[in-house]
Amino acid sequence: DAGVIQSPRHEVTEMGQEVTLRCKPISGHNSLFWYRQTMMRGLELLIYFNNNVPIDDSGMPEDRFSAKMPNASFSTLKIQPSEPRDSAVYFCASRAGRNTGELFFGEGSRLTVL
């Protein structure tokens, strides 16, 4: 299996621009998670989906952030408009089954907002 695939791996953009991060989970996994990693705050859970349905989005910083999962094999995290404080590494992870199972992480999307 190819693992969790994220794109782009690196993105540099200017403040105010729209950013879209993409994730393809492992086939057959029914849960998908978006995390943000920064030096100051560590790994923060932004949102997670079960069977394509958003379950908990309490970690989404504000209305500028939105996430969708239109089908079992694709999810997006969008930031509009982007701000310098959004600079971070964004990870997507997927899991089969319930919370006893292992999360499989993608390699991350490093976002820099100038």
Next chain:
Amino acid sequence: AQSVTQLDSQVPVFEEAPVELRCNYSSSVSVYLFWYVQYPNQGLQLLLKYLSGSTLVKGINGFEAEFNKSQTSFHLRKPSVHISDTAEYFCAVSTQGGSEKLVFGKGTKLTVNP
């Protein structure tokens, strides 16, 4: 809500020395506990997990962890480290029967020196 505290942000050790990375958690209900490792510019990988049963859990690469319910701890140990163990280590917790989200600590950077 559950939370995780990793007491040391950085741990430097010499090659072949033993190491212990500390993790304490807080939760009002029973928990599942995990240790993940992150190598530079990569996503996280599962080292080991505690779900139930024996409180001593063995994982990959010679690591082990012990669940201590009375002290709400789940410390990670390795009797003899290698240069290749240099990485960041994350403790994580999820609750039994509750939310399926996985909450991570802020990580401990282990540096193994020759």
